[in-house]
Amino acid sequence: MSATSQGTASEWMWRYPECRLLISAVGTALAFPPISVWWLLFGMPALWLRVLQDTPRRQRIWYAFIWGTVFITAQSWWALPTLSQQAQVEWVAGVAWVVCIVWYASWCVLFGWLVRYLPNEGIGWTVGVALSWVGISWLRSLGNWGFPWAMMSLPLARYPLFLQPAELGGIWLVELLLMLWNALLAQAIQPRQWLAFLTPTAVLILWIGSSNWLLWQARLSTPTATVRVAAIQPEYEG
Template sequence: MDRSPGRRAWWLRSPWGRAAAAAFAGALPALAFPAPSWWWLAYAALVPWLLLVRSAPTYGRAALDGWLGGAGFILAVHHWLLPSLHVFILVLALLLGALWAPWGLLVRALLGGAPGAGRGAAALVLVPSGWLMVELVRSWEYLGGPWGLLGASQWQLPPALRLASVGGVWLVSLLIVAVNTALAELLARPAVRLPAVAGLLVCALGATAAWYWAPVPRPAGTVRIAVVQPGLTGTPTERLARSEALTRSLAGRGVRLVVWGESSLYRDPVDRPDLAARLAALSRRTGAELLINADAPRNGGPGIYKSAVLIGPDGPTGDRYAKMRLVPFGEYIPLRSVLGWATKVGKAATTDRIRGAHQVVMPVAAAHGLRIGPLVCFETAFPDMSRHLTRDGAQVLVAQSSTSTFQGSWAPLQHASLGALRAAETWRPMVHATLTGVSAVYGPRGERIGEQLGTDRSAAAVYDLPLAEGTSPYVRYGDWAVYTAVGALVLAGAYAGVRALSGRPAPARR
């Protein structure tokens, strides 16, 4: 299927046409995520991009195809930020897209020309490993965090969730890219059909083995919790009144924990005795403790924290957690002295929030000491945070979120879907409570529990949440899939270096 330059399509001969094709090919995998949720597309969505990069006439062009494809991917999975960041989202997409330039070089080196069976087999390991390095680097919180990891597109597929319990979302990403690489080899070079088919069989057998033989959590009873979603209610005062009314409606229903969304209060009840008394009265009336979220200064001091605060029948219990990982530009501006101009072209944060110091596990007395691990909004995207809470003894993961700025976009549903992965990875049920939707609850295997509250709902929902015991392989062994990918790339680099030093020619390419 290789074509000489003279026979290539005009849009491949034109630098601008090829650039547009790379950006479009990079954006294609975004359709596998919610809201479209075409999860099956993920297993072939990278093929056009891989074929384009492997056909690059030079390594420089391959790096550019990787860069522009990466920019297209970032722009597609973050397109809902456009109303907030305006033109700055294009700048961010180009900056983060550069992370895929080395991946483009790797694809060109392994799949370009006429690879033999050895190079074809190596590509099945190294191309997914290179992709995972891109996901790992861009997952750094200061670069935007792990939003849109390819493995996260499989949140509703039980076999993929079982695989996540073994190696986290990283292992799912590796499998998806390996399948795409094998398909690209089959289309581009029928001569490497044997390793490509073998790669597909290994992926299928690995997923099947995880489904049938991976350990599963042990049931450990249930606890009744409730999520309060006030909806778009206008002012903070109106939101509080609606949240109180919905919480009062839960009286007599046996609820032990009521969860409100992120920024449900703009005053800290610890500093406002009148507000603390109102919330304590709600706790007494419902027989449940309340987990609220205050977007406010703490202890009367300067600076604003986003704090999860547990309220009991006597008021604040003293258990609180301040959000540690903040949203770049949404809650603070990195290098504000240089990038502060972003506030003039979009809705970037005018005031930087202050980071919390450490994660917290809270006992809920009303639920016989049930231990919950709070996360705030963006933090549900980070696998390490939920794993850390589980290791510290959390029995339930509780996320408080607010996506009211992005109503009508793909963001609320995509954010809610992350709860399924975190639950499957840790064997701990996950409660995802928002102000305006989407709110959802997931069991210890990542299965959805009860009804999902969409962005059109203002309601309180009650869930009988299944608890579980045991330690998942991912919690026990951590990011072994990432370390394996790093090891494979290091060994491949060492092999190439030894060949270069020994003076042996590289394998011939036809």
């Protein structure tokens, strides 16, 4: 590919926010099983957040809905065989899948509505985005209709280095750090200056450094005796 065509593709992507939305949604979905390219979590959501930041306030809800719909569709397609097995009727499984998609996208709409009222830049926007996302993720996990599927931090479950802050604030602190990183990265994308990336890099270094310290403390306090743990899932029917 020539330099001219590469430049044209880049300009086309930045000119049309819908293109960035699709890339961000699909890329974020690829971080989840069964593909599990987990490191995409440290960049793909930032493209979406940058679109929301650059978009007029009245359009943020719409772009949040588009992102949520594309993301959850790409992330949950593998669940269709399970839904079909449980429902025993294919069209019922399809309806259930659509309901799940609309349900998740509705929470993204709420997120887009909250982002409308945040400052357009600075620390207020960054922290507001992270707190809004974590608050909405917490709300959708509550009650009988709680459905915390596709939390951003879930693909990090196999990597203890990133999960150690959960000892201090649960999975919600990990979710907050991940969205804080992406919000900072979103603000650094557009200027395209190396200095703009110092803040998100510092946050990531602090995250990994504190995780290393917590892991080291955990190894020091590891009991020598064998500990047996029983896990029970009463709602499962074999």
